[in-house]
Each structure stands twice: as structure tokens, then as C-alpha cells.
Amino acid sequence: GVRKASSMLSVQKASLTDGTAVYVFLNAVVTPVDATVQTLRNQLLMITAVLILLSFLLSTLLSRRVTSPIVQTTLAARELPKGRFEPKKSKMSYREITELNRTLTQAARELSKVETLQRELIANISHDLRTPLTLIGGYAEVMRDLPGESTPENMQVIIDEVGRLSTLVSSVLDASQLQSGAAPIQLASYDLTESILAILTRYQKLTEQDGFQIAFEYDRHAVVTADEVKIGQVIYNLINNAVTYTGADKRVTVRQTMQAGRVRVSVIDTGEGIPADELDTIWNRYYRGQKPHKRAAIGSGLGLSIVRGILESHGLEYGVSSEEGKGSEFYFWLKLDGDGGRTIGDGRTIGR
Structure with missing residues (x-):
């Protein structure tokens, strides 16, 4: 047992x-060592x-606080293969888990965009x-x-529609190649002004038959280094x-101006303009403006997407300025070779 405390007398x-x-x-109460040890042990x-x-x-x-967002993120990741891309935000503040959740959320958003683009692509191409x-079948x-309907006019309709199909297929192929990076850039020095003049000859029939007026304004010939075919495709699409x-005046202006060792190519129309909140989205595939246009059905819906892909692959500055009710101006910049200019020229107008 535990010893009882005893007293000690000292004289x-x-x-x-x-x-x-x-x-x-001196009289003091002395606690036994065993009792002290037992007390300490109990405490x-x-x-x-x-x-x-x-x-x-x-x-x-x-553990619940740490694993809860991980479980939520895991469940959200399991939903991705099912086509459910709704991002779920975690309330966790730990940096690594927050970053993981942010990455998954971004991936879900991108997959949702891809899914939407795929659906729009199929719908628009089908249309x-x-x-x-x-028309061809009819x-x-x-x-x-x-037999009496086998006229040159009816045959021309079929030929024109075949041309539209060919243009659509080519546009889809170009857009796919640009996205996948399978379209290499072939850089070479060439006369940009002559290239634009050659492109404008393609619109001779359009100006003669439909009354369009396409003007080309420039003061000197510009020599640049770029992929002539792809830059030509940019100008053609613009x-x-x-x-x-x-607009109703059917006027389009192509303008070439030189400034500080660079040349600016712009294409200007007199249409209804683009709302400010749509300026960043017009470069997307199959983007259609909120205001329908009677001539909009003739395009493939891929033109501006192709323009963006080519210009970005060249690393060029580009953009659009627009004022509702007055029209839009699409432009891009190229660096001039040497002094950049040669041969004084005059502006040219194609059409009436």
C-alpha cells in the first residue's frame, strides 16, 4: 500500500x-517518495x-475538412466522361487542393466548350x-x-452549288489544319500590293453582275516576308x-497604309456594324451575329476563324473596329522588308 506521510523534527x-x-x-511533514510517484503517474x-x-x-x-473537397473533385471528375461538365467550386483554402479543383474546373469548362463547338459544327455543316x-438534287x-429544262441557266445553278460545297469543304479542312498545327508557314518575300490586286480580280464577276464596288486604296507597293498563299487567304476571307x-450601297474598301516600317491592311464595309459585346466572339467558329443578314447565308461561317488562325500562326497583330450603323473595319499589320516600298501607284476601284 501507499505509505502514510510522516513528520520530521530538526533541532x-x-x-x-x-x-x-x-x-x-523545525517540524515538517515528509511525503513518501512512492506516494509522489503514484500521484504523478495518475496525472x-x-x-x-x-x-x-x-x-x-x-x-x-x-481529415474531413481536407478530404471533403478531394471527394467532391473526384466525383466531379467521374462525371466528365458522362458529358456532365458543370464545374463545382470547392470551399477549401489549401493551396494544392484549390489548384487541383481550379484545374479540374477549367478542364470541365474547356470540355464543355468543345462539346458545344462539336454540336454547333455538326449542325452548321449539316445546314x-x-x-x-x-438545290442540286432538285x-x-x-x-x-x-428535257426542255436542260438549259445552261439550270446547269449553272448546279455548277454554282457544287462550288459552294467545294468552298465549304475547303474551309472546314483549312480550319482543322490550323487548329491541329498541320499547316506549316512558308515564309518568302513578295509584293503584297500585287497579291491584293490579283485577289481583287476574282471579284470581277461579282462587281459586274451584282453591282458591288470594291475599292483598293494604296500609295506604294509594299514588300513583305510572309506566307503569300495564307496571307492571300486572309485577305480573301476578309x-x-x-x-x-x-450596306445597301454594296461598297467595300481595301486599304493599304505604311507606317514606321510596317504596313497595315484593312478591309472596310458600310454595314450595320458589330455590337461592342460581340467584338471578341466574332473570331469564333460558326459565330453568327445577333442581327441576321440577308446575305449571311452564303458564307461557311469559318472565314474569320481561319483568318485568326493564320494571323496568329504568323504572330501578327490584328483586330476589328466597328460602329453600329456605320460599318466595320478588319485589319492586320505586317513588317515591311527594307524600306518596304517601291513603285508609286494609284488607288484602284473595281466595279461601278
Whole structure:
């Protein structure tokens, strides 16, 4: 058993300054060592038990707090293969988990955009293919059943619709190659002005038959280093876009200006303009403005997307400025070779 406490008496003799002898008695209670050890042991066990309980509670709370966003992120990741791309934000503040959740959220958004683009791509291509195929089939049946309808005019309709199909397929292929990086850039020095003049000759029929007026304004010939074919495709697509959306006066202006060792090529129309909140989205595939246009159906919807891909692959500055009710101006910049200019020339207008 535990020993009981005992007392200890101590006597000490001392002398005062005058020589008087005195005795000092000291009586103290002495606790046995075994009792002290037992008390400390009991206290240590109690403290240990409390610490274990607190540690368990704290670790449980922390583990739930840490694993909850991980579980949510895991569940969200499992939903991605099912086509459910709704991002779920976590309330966790730990940096690594927050970054993981942010990455998954961004991936979900991008996958959602891809899914939307795929659906729009199929819908738009189906629509664009259906119209010319219907016309070709209809005219072919009429010409088969009615020999008198085998006229050059009906044949020309079929030829024109075949051309539209070819243009659409080429646009889809170009857009796919640009996105995949399978369209290498072939840089060479060439006369940009002569290239634009050659492109404008393609619109001779359009200006003669439909009354469009396409003006080319420049003061000197510009020599640049770029991929002539692809830059020509950019200019061609921008002119097509301007022809589609220009105003009732059917006027389109191609302008070439030189400034500080660079040349700026811009294509200007007189249409209804583009709302400010749509200026960043017009470069997307198959983007259609909120305001329908009677000539918008003739395009493939890929022109500006192709323009963006080519210009970005060249690392060129480009953009668009627009004012509603007055028209739009699409432009891009190229660096001039050497002094950049040669041969004084005059502006040229194609059409009436």
C-alpha cells in the first residue's frame, strides 16, 4: 500500500550576538517518495487520455475538412466522361487542393466548350450542306424529267452549288489544319500590293453582275516576308466577309497604309456594324451575329476563324473596329522588308 506521510523534527543550536545560546526547532511533514510517484503517474495517465481524445477529434475534423473537397473533385471528375461538365467550386483554402479543383474546373469548362463547338459544327455543316445538295438534287431531277429544262441557266445553278460545297469543304479542312498545327508557314518575300490586286480580280464577276464596288486604296507597293498563299487567304476571307455584311450601297474598301516600317491592311464595309459585346466572339467558329443578314447565308461561317488562325500562326497583330450603323473595319499589320516600298501607284476601284 501507499505509505502514510510522516513528520520530521530538526533541532539546531545557535548563538546570538551577546553570546546567548538558542535552539531552533523545525517540524515538517515528509511525503513518501512512492506516494509522489503514484500521484504523478495518475496525472500523466489523465493528461495522456485527454490528449489522445483531443487528437482523435482534431484529426477527424481535419481529415474531413481536407478530404471533403478531394471527394467532391473526384466525383466531379467521374462525371466528365458522362458529358456532365458543370464545374463545382470547392470551399477549401489549401493551396494544392484549390489548384487541383481550379484545374479540374477549367478542364470541365474547356470540355464543355468543345462539346458545344462539336454540336454547333455538326449542325452548321449539316445546314450548309443541305441547301446546295437540295438545290442540286432538285434541278437534276427537273432536268432528268423535263428535257426542255436542260438549259445552261439550270446547269449553272448546279455548277454554282457544287462550288459552294467545294468552298465549304475547303474551309472546314483549312480550319482543322490550323487548329491541329498541320499547316506549316512558308515564309518568302513578295509584293503584297500585287497579291491584293490579283485577289481583287476574282471579284470581277461579282462587281459586274451584282453591282458591288470594291475599292483598293494604296500609295506604294509594299514588300513583305510572309506566307503569300495564307496571307492571300486572309485577305480573301476578309473581303468575303465585307461583301456579305456591307450596306445597301454594296461598297467595300481595301486599304493599304505604311507606317514606321510596317504596313497595315484593312478591309472596310458600310454595314450595320458589330455590337461592342460581340467584338471578341466574332473570331469564333460558326459565330453568327445577333442581327441576321440577308446575305449571311452564303458564307461557311469559318472565314474569320481561319483568318485568326493564320494571323496568329504568323504572330501578327490584328483586330476589328466597328460602329453600329456605320460599318466595320478588319485589319492586320505586317513588317515591311527594307524600306518596304517601291513603285508609286494609284488607288484602284473595281466595279461601278
